Amino acid sequence: MTNQLPSGSSSSQQTPAIQLRGVRVHNLQNINLDIPLNQLTVLCGVSGSGKTSLAFDTLYAEGQRRYIETLSASARQYLNQLPKPDADHVSHIPPAIALKQNAGKRQSGSRGIEPTVAIESGIHHYLRLLYTSLGQVICPTCQLPVLPQTPESVLEFLKTLPENRRYQICYPLLLAKDQQPAEIIEDLIQQGTTRVIANHKIFKLTENSVREINPSGDPYLVVLDRLSTKNLEEQRVLDSLELAFELSSGQSVILVEHHPDIDNSTVSLTVDEKLWLRYDFSTDLTCSQCKKNFCLPEPQLFNFFSPTAACSTCQGTGVISDSASSLKTTQACPECHGSRLNTAALAVQIQNKNIDQLCQQSILELQNWFSELSQNLNQPVEQHVTPLLRELNNRLDLLAELGISYLALNRSMRTLSGGEAQRIALASTLSSNLVNTLYVLDEPSSGLHPVENSRVITVLQKLCRLNNTLVLVEHDADFIHTADHIVELGPAAGKAGGQLVFEGTYDQLIASTSSPTGEILNAPSSAALKSVPRKVDPDWITLSGITCNNLKNIAVSFPLEQLCVVTGISGSGKSSLIEQTLFPVLSDLLTETEHAHSFPFCQSITGSEQIDEVIFLDQSLVGQTPRSIPATYLNLFDDIRSVFAQTSDAKLRNLSPRHFSFNSKNGGRCPECKGTGSIEIDLQFLANLNMTCPECHGKRYQRELLEIKYRKLNIAEVLELTVDEAFPFFRGQPALQKKLKQLKDVGLGYIPLGQSTPTLSGGECQRLKLAAYLTTSSRNKTLFLMNEPTAGLHPLDIRYVINCFEHLLTAGHSIIVTEHNLEMICAADHIIDLGPEAGEAGGSIVTTGTPAEIAQHPTSHTATAIKKRLSHS
Incomplete structure (x- = not known):
């Protein structure tokens, strides 16, 4: 039975559209939908309602699959082709490009070499070509040009x-x-x-x-x-x-x-x-004076991921271990001084700058440098490099338009804030200048302060005007308000979701009586801003003389047993303060070692004796293999296996909890797929194919194990239950229900117990870690540090996280989060607002206080956002 369009939805018959009929991917319930071409469409709905299934597993997968099928067999073997989505009919879909959440912050590459802004934005590739074309070798010893x-x-x-x-x-x-x-x-x-x-x-x-x-x-x-x-x-x-x-x-x-x-x-x-x-x-390139030989410039000479170009001392990492320190610290490589390149690469210059010196400049400085370079080129050379310069200028302009012109190109991606990394990934995706393309983006607002939304929205609208179709998975009100077309899935999560709740314009959304998102957006302000914290006279942890990155010798006090929110626009210094200063300093002081270490970027700290431990919950993956699932991470699976082992059928067959594990070789897992539920087939000249295991049909277990049932469900069927469904199912099992309750409290009630953890988003991973700590019975006074715990959450789900924080605070713990979400900011007991701007223009404390006090500040960007929220309400 197919879904009928809600009565408040708009017809798109007059507009060319991607037609989706009978879509049944994951929890999508046979939905019919039209996505208008050359417009900006926002997919919204509560977490787990099916947005990702529709956006990435259906639209992107089918758009990419159809494009790849047009390529030759020899080309397809190098491409990872996504499976055909389960749908009756998909038509008029363009080739697709996707940008998933947290795509900007990659892990270190080969040999521990970290990617930089230049690499992630695609600019470094064009700089290498430019230095190959225009670079002149200058002998570093004689300072003389070396020419063939x-x-x-x-x-x-x-x-x-x-x-x-x-x-x-x-x-x-x-x-x-x-x-x-x-x-x-x-x-x-x-x-x-x-x-x-x-x-x-x-x-x-x-x-x-x-x-x-x-x-x-x-x-x-x-x-x-x-x-x-x-x-x-x-x-x-x-x-x-x-x-x-x-x-x-x-x-x-x-x-x-x-x-x-x-x-x-x-x-x-x-x-x-x-x-x-x-x-x-x-x-050859030989210095006429010192007779030193140099390499002919070529693109690979400037690629520090390659042994040809990498500094031989640091192997291209730019740093070496500091043997003089007992801590695991590093210092700049004395050979290449952090440039990562060998002397042959650094000898090549354009306008008296080698490629490392050029990448040390900010994006704004580079725009001026390239403008000067273009003016100094003679006609024949200019014609030769015009395409390169045009591509470089376009990418630099896009980064500046997205508001990150203060970043240097050699900045490591690891040191960037979430918003900065997100915009670099966005620029890399959007700078392809394609037309008639489907762009599928996962929360482009992630990591952005509310006042920065308009920059990204402007760029996305410009992309639409180039005859491209944009589909965004979003919860942010600014993006929803700007959309040409809005699609809401729901009404709830998991098996209770996957239905088409609403389709139409913004005005129709807020007028709809069936849309949870419209109800939130149209709701009046619930209460006055908090003016008194939960604890009037708290204890404090105070750090002074903080100079990490762009922080300008500031002193900061954090209240204990309160919800403290650190705000400010992307790049203002929030991560430098919390992740790179507060956490390592406290970790060192609270670790039982003979000697505490001094940190050059923090002069002093007081009040650390008032807490027992500090825990930083980041958004990194909690499991790297397909056999890693939320149930194993929280030790839920141990309890579930014990429950099945206690059944009469299991005792009759002499089965222990070990037999119900798909991680153990000696358990009852399927021997064909080794407990993963799928097998990978090498098609030689085609992309490898992942298919459901023909032996266990994706159940992970041998047939004998699947015959054992608890309350009419076998263990594979239990793992398909969502947390919300499993909670009543395991009535009478208090230990199990306690752990499931913690998952519900952090807003993860919609995820299946057996979902592969590598498929979880960064925000889901972070909340999964938080749930793991909630299940412990530790009575230590703990300080929890978190980075954007609301990432990926619908406004209705954010309330679960805030309630979870209330539970921790009531138990005597303390919480400090870096956050841009106004719902979380307004729930804070104490706010620390950094800025006033980003990069060198940031790193100072703009104001501190309760939400009511912050809102009265005349120049704070956070105050502007709070007042805008109140006026809209």
């Missing part, structure tokens, strides 16, 4: 010599170890050569002169021509030089009669007791 020589360039040098100066055109000839001078001389005579310089003497080549020339380790200089600058015969000179380069594999030597008017800084050579000045020329 030609007969024409040597001729130009000869024209600079004073008149009436004698010179000789030669080439070096080195004897092999087992070669006798007689053999060489005989060959030279046959070639018509008449003179050779050896042992500081000129020898005329005759058969009698062979015995006069003694073997020597130094190369002989074969004289091809003797000329004077009085009458410069250009063609004769060019012919002799060309022959010299040819016979010596790219080497030639000019001996010029010594004269006071000639630069005497070059090498001199005495021949027959007369002084000559020696000038060496090479078709």
Whole structure:
């Protein structure tokens, strides 16, 4: 049975649209839907309602699959083709590009090399091409240009010599170890050569002169021509030089009669007791003064992921371990000074800057630098590099338009805030300048302060005007308000979701009586802003002299047994304060070691003795294998296996809890798929195919285990239950229900117990970790640090997290979160607002206090957002 469109939805028959019919991917319940082409569509709904299933597992998967099918078989083998979504009919879908949540913050690459802003934005690739095209090698020792020589360039040098100066055109000839001078001389005579310089003497080549020339380790200089600058015969000179380069594999030597008017800084050579000045020329890149060889610029020379370019000391990481410290710390590599590149790469310059010096500049500075470079190029060169410069300028302009022009290109992605990383990933995706393409984006508002939303929205609208179709999974009110078309799934999560709740415009959404999102957006302000914290006279932890990254020698006090929210626009210093200062300093002080360590970026800390432990809950993955599931992470699975082992059928077959584990080789897991539920098939010239295991049909277990049932469900069916469904199912099992209750409290009631943890979002991983701590019975006074715990949550689900925080605070714990969500900010007892802007313009404390006090600040961006929220309500 198919869903009918809600009565308040708008018809899209007059607008060309992607037509979806009978979509049954995951929890989607056979829905029918039209997505207008060349418009911005927002998918909203409570967490777990099916938004990701529709956006990524249906729209993106089918758009990518159809595009890949147009490629040749040889090309398809290198591409990861997504499976065909379960749907009756999909039509008019363009090729698709996707940007998933937290795509910007990647892990370290090969050999521990961390990606940078330049790499993630795609700019570094074009810079490497630019330095290959325009780069000039400058000898770092002599500071002289190193150029490959030609007969024409040597001729130009000869024209600079004073008149009436004698010179000789030669080439070096080195004897092999087992070669006798007689053999060489005989060959030279046959070639018509008449003179050779050896042992500081000129020898005329005759058969009698062979015995006069003694073997020597130094190369002989074969004289091809003797000329004077009085009458410069250009063609004769060019012919002799060309022959010299040819016979010596790219080497030639000019001996010029010594004269006071000639630069005497070059090498001199005495021949027959007369002084000559020696000038060496090479078709290779060899410094004319120190004779050091350099590599010809090519793109791989500037790629520090490659051994060809990487510094040999740090292997391209830019840092080395600090052996003088007992902590696991690093310092800049003394060889490359953190540039990651070897001397050959750093010797290549454009306008007196090598590629590392260029990447040290901010995006704004680079825009000015490229403008100056374009003006200084001559016409032939400009035509050659115009496409490169255009691509570089477009990407820099897009980054500036997204509000991160203060970032330097060599900044490690690991040091960026969530909002900065998200916008770099967004810029990399959007800078392709494609048309008639489907862009599927997962929460582009993630990590953004509310005042920054307009920048991203402007860029997305511009992309639509290029005849592209945008589908956003979003909860933010600003993005929903801007959308041309809104689709809401629900009404609840998991099996209670997957239905089309609403489809239409924003005005229709807030007027709808069936839309939970519309009800939230249209609801009046619930209460006055909090003006009094939960604890009027709390204890404090105070740090002073904080200088980490862009923090400007600030002092900050954090209240205990309260919800403290650190706010500020992306790049204002929130992560530097919490993740890179507060957490490592407290961790060191609370660790039982003989000596506490000092931190150069924090002068002092007081009040740490008032807590027992500090825990930082980040958004990294909690499991890396397909067999890792939420039930195993919280030890729920141990209890579930024990329940099944206690059934009469299990006891009759002598089955223990171990047999119900799909992680154990000796358990009852399917031998074909080893407990993963799927197998990967190598199709050789096609992409590898993941398919449901034909032995267990995705159940993970052997048939014998699946015959054991508890309350009419086998263990595979139990793992398919969501947390909300499992809670009443395990009535009478208090230990199990307690752990399930913690998952419900952190807003994860919609996830299946057996969902693979690598498929969880960053926000879900973070809340899963929080639930794991909630299940412990520790009575320690704990300080919890979290980064954007509301990531990926619908406003209705945020209330679960706030209630969970209430539980922790009531138990005597303390919570500090970095957050942009206004619901969480307004629930805070104490707010620390950083800024006023980002990068160098940030790093200061703008204001602190309760939400009511913050809202009264005249210049705070957070105050502006709070007042806007109240006015909209």
